[in-house]
Amino acid sequence: MPGSYWNEEIETLSRDGVERLESERLPTQMAYLYANSEYFRARFDQAGIKPQAIKNRSDLAAIPFMEKHEIAESQQQGQLLGINQCATQSDIIRVQATGGTTGRPMRVGWTRQDLTDYCEVGSRALWANGCRPDDLVFECMNYNLYAGGVSDHMCFENLGAATIPYGVGNSLRLLEMMQEIKQDISIWATPSYAIRLAQMARENNMEPRDLGLRKGFFSGEAGMQVAGYREKIEDSWGLVASDMYGTGELGMHSGECSHRNHLHYGAIGVVLTELIDPETTEPVAFEEGAIGEFVYTSLRRQACPHLRMRSRDLMQVFVEPCPCGRTGFRFKTLGRSDDMFIVKGVNVFPLAVQATLAGLRPRLTGEFQIILHRPPPIDYAPRVLVEVSSDFPQNQYERLVADTMNAISNDLNVSVSIELVEEGSISTEKKSQRLIRDY
Ligand SMILES: [Zn+2]
Structure with a gap:
């Protein structure tokens, strides 16, 4: 054309x-x-x-x-x-x-x-x-x-x-x-x-x-x-x-x-883009669903110019052909590789937690913060502070905590401990910190 x-x-x-x-x-x-x-x-x-x-x-x-x-x-x-x-x-x-x-x-x-x-x-x-x-x-x-x-x-x-x-x-x-x-x-x-x-x-x-x-x-x-x-x-x-x-x-x-x-x-x-394991820096093959960090070479x-520059961005790649005719790989962003943490062998990305919590709106606002209080290995349930909507009735908090824990456990296969906090108490700054390593 x-x-x-x-x-x-x-x-x-x-x-x-x-x-x-x-x-x-x-x-x-x-x-x-x-x-x-x-x-x-x-x-x-x-x-x-x-x-x-x-x-x-x-x-x-x-x-x-x-x-x-x-x-x-x-x-x-x-x-x-x-x-x-x-x-x-x-x-x-x-x-x-x-x-x-x-x-x-x-x-x-x-x-x-x-x-x-x-x-x-x-x-x-x-x-x-x-x-x-x-x-x-x-x-x-x-x-x-x-x-x-x-x-x-x-x-x-x-x-x-x-x-x-x-x-x-x-x-x-x-x-x-x-x-x-x-x-x-x-x-x-x-x-x-x-x-x-x-x-x-x-x-x-x-x-x-x-x-x-x-x-x-x-x-x-x-x-x-x-x-x-x-x-x-x-x-x-x-x-x-x-x-x-x-x-x-x-x-x-x-x-x-x-x-x-x-x-x-x-x-x-x-740009030549490599995919690596952010922990070991070993190459990860471009296969359907593979997860790794992008590394860029101009x-x-x-x-x-960049020569093997680590992006610190974690991506999931897809290589099945797209009906539009483009044959190169596709990807989605999973957040900063620095923000990934492992709970009992399961990789957890704050962005995935965000997606799950969004499913619980309007009871929750969607704002949250994950707090790790001991260095890895993380063999405990991390604390997750989640904002509850101001008009949600207090007498149903217990049920909401249980629903939130179940949703995260179903979607991400990890156990967390949920704490409800008041609407507006977690900063809504664009790049608000989703993960706090408090150790
Ligand atoms: Zn396409």
């Missing part, structure tokens, strides 16, 4: 085809790293490996992992982009920030070619999501510093969608603009913003379904995976809500298709 970002040549490659493409690109990239960065040169030299010896993904295993905090620390010591900067400042045309690991924003730079790749990969993901050149998109992400603003905006433009750089805040004005534009519109936002905006519409005597919002592209939070959340957005607005995934370091790279069977990995040929990146 002309003007299409359905990249058939790349997106229908077999697993062998993907590995062949990676092998074509790895040697040039490895030579580039060696020639342009002291940091990368030292990593090859310490491992006793010549860059030209890295010919495919299994050769990469000889190179030690890279950690985000190494980049963050070097930036705090005064380097503009940190240890992995390979391009000169004259070749870098954009600098933006990503959340980082310590709460301090971490800078990321991009050359013109990097941004061409960013847009190509982002457009593939958006195309999978159902975005098309005749869409009119309100971009309601933060343009201030972060990738969700300008860089993701450019992906929509690259695809051909008319994109309105709205940003965050001034929501009433946004609703009024929607009301004026008498045609179908789309939105790029966080899922929680879509919920808040619908509330605000009602508070101002507007019916969200009458405002013409028909497609929603959402990213930035785990919201879309929480049972009931997507349905709530779709029902409020009468739109089709699609899930996207990206990070500040890599850009927006993956999106689900209309079959809604998790995110199609879109950075094929641009295949073309010039400004701030």
Whole structure:
């Protein structure tokens, strides 16, 4: 299809085809790293490996992992982009920030070619999501510093969608603009913003379904995976809500298709992604349902390349073919690998607890915190504080505790001890800490 970002040549490659493409690109990239960065040169030299010896993904295993905090620390010591900067400042045309690991924003730079790749990969993901050149998109992400603003905006433009750089805040004005534009519109936002905006519409005597919002592209939070959340957005607005995934370091790279069977990995040929066991760092095979941490190696990146960078994000992968025709792997996020804990041999992810608790709304608010009071091995039932809705009658608390414990035990196969706490007593900050290691 002309003007299409359905990249058939790349997106229908077999697993062998993907590995062949990676092998074509790895040697040039490895030579580039060696020639342009002291940091990368030292990593090859310490491992006793010549860059030209890295010919495919299994050769990469000889190179030690890279950690985000190494980049963050070097930036705090005064380097503009940190240890992995390979391009000169004259070749870098954009600098933006990503959340980082310590709460301090971490800078990321991009050359013109990097941004061409960013847009190509982002457009593939958006195309999978159902975005098309005749869409009119309100971009309601933060343009201030972060990738969700300008860089993701450019992906929509690259695809051909008319994109309105709205940003965050001034929501009433946004609703009024929607009301004026008498045609179908789309939105790029966080899922929680879509919920808040619908509330605000009602508070101002507007019916969200009458405002013409028909497609929603959402990213930035785990919201879309929480049972009931997507349905709530779709029902409020009468739109089709699609899930996207990206990070500040890599850009927006993956999106689900209309079959809604998790995110199609879109950075094929641009980023080589390995799957490892976060505890042992051993490779995990890409098999249906396998769980592991993503490790990223750039295949073309010039400004701030990654070489086996640990994401600390835990993913579940799916490899069965999708009816849409894309043949690469799909994935869903399970949370931070640092947040996974093992109770009597069972891996527990706070995101899975969240999904179960969402099923108990409206009796519970869905807010919770897990507290581990002794270091592993965790041979006890972890404490889980859950918020009870303020209008739920106290004389039924005992029954609610039992129902909650049963639900978690059924879904996750672990025993926990449930403590009900007052509505509003657990912070609702976007990245509120779900797991407390109190030892
Ligand atoms: Zn698909």
